[in-house]
Amino acid sequence: MPDRIIFHADCNNFFASCECLERPELKDVPMAVAGDPENRVGVVVAKNELAKKYGVKTTDTVYAARKKCPGIVFVPPRHRYYGEISRRVNAIYCEYTEYVEPASIDESYLDVTQALPFYGMAPEALADELRRRIRQEIGITISVGVSFCKIFAKMGSDYKKPDATTVVTRENYRDLLWPLPVSDLLFAGHAAVKKLNGKGIRTIGDLARARPEAMRGILGKQGDMLWRYANGIDDAPVALFGAHREIKSVSRGRTFPRDLTAPQEIHTAIVYLTDEVARNLRRHRLKGEVVSVQIRRPDMTDISRQTTLDHPTYLQHEIQQTAMELIEAHWRAGDPIRAITVGVGKLVDAEAATEQLTLFDLMGQGASRQKRERLEAAVEDLRKKYGDGSVTLGIQENADIGLRRRK
Ligand SMILES: [Mg+2]
Incomplete structure (x- = not known):
C-alpha cells in the first residue's frame, strides 16, 4: 500500500483573524479576543501577531494582557460569526476531497490521496494552493502540515506559522520532529x-x-x-466530511492557471470535473438528482445554477450533459472563467435508486440508462486494472489549463 497523503490545515489566530476581517483597522494595533473584556478577570482566547510580540498569551487574563501591552484592544468573542467563516473554509477544502474531518472550529484533516492525481500536483503544491485560496477568498491565513499520517500532519501545521506549508516525510521526520x-x-x-x-x-x-x-x-x-x-505509527483514517451528519452533495472544483474562454477548454474542464464527481458518487454508492454548476469570474464573483433531473444518477455522461446545458443557458460564450465547480446533490442510496429505475424500464425509458450504467462500471473496472490513464473519455490531456489525466 502506498502511503496516504494527509493534510492538517490550521487557521492562524482564528478568532482574531475573523475580527480583523470585519474591522481591518484592528490589523494595525495589538488586539485580542477576550471573554468579558470589561471584567479584569476575563480571559484572552485569541490574539493577533502584534499582541503576540508583546508576549500576550491565550488564557492570560485581561488584566495580565493589558499589563504586558498597555495599548491592547479587546473585542468580545462572536462564536456564530466564527462558525460561519469556518464553514466557508471547510467548503473550500471540500472542493478537493470529501475526506475533510474538522477537528475543531479552526482545524481540519484532509485525506487527499485519491484526489491528488486529478490535480497533477505535488502534495506541497496543493497545500500551497489551499493556503493561497483561503488567503484570497476568505482573507485569513492557514498553516498546512503534509504527511503520511494524521499525527505528523498535525505536527507539521504547528511547525511553521503563520501561512506556511511543512511537509513531514518518512525521510525527514527524524530530523524535523x-x-x-x-x-x-x-x-x-x-x-x-x-x-x-x-x-x-x-x-x-x-x-x-x-x-x-x-x-x-x-x-x-x-x-x-x-x-x-x-514513531509516526498512526493509521487513523480521516473521516468523510459530515460523516456524523450525512453527505449532502459531492462536488469538484478547479481554479485554472489562466482564465478559460474557448468552448473546447470549458468542455474539457467539465468532462474532467464530472468524471471525478461521478467516480466519487460511485465510490460512495450514491446517486443524486440535482446537478449544479458554479462559475467564478476573474473578479471573484460567482454565478451558481442548478437543475433537477427526473431521476437520480451517478452517470458521468448525464452529469456532463446537464452541466454543459446549464453553462450554455446561463453563461455568455466567450466571457472569461476563472474557476468552475460541478456538484451533484439531493443524494440517495444508489441501490435504492436503481430499484426505482426498473419502473422507468416498464415505461421504456430506463433501458439505455441501464446500458450506460454497465458501460461506466466497465470503464471503472478497466481503470482499476490498467490505471486511470487507460480510459480518457475521448478528450485530450490539457496541461495548459491545469488538467492532466491520472497516471
Ligand atoms: Mg488555529
Missing part, C-alpha cells in the same frame, strides 16, 4: 511530560528511541500510544 521537546507531541499532557522528563526523556526523539515496554512501564497504555505517535 525528533529534536522537539516531548511536550510538543500531541496528547502528551503536563503530567505525562513531567514523568517522562523525570526519566531523562526530554525530546520526541528520546521517546521514539526508547523501548516501548519501558514507556508502558512509565505511563501505562498512554506510554504505548505516545511511543507509536513519536
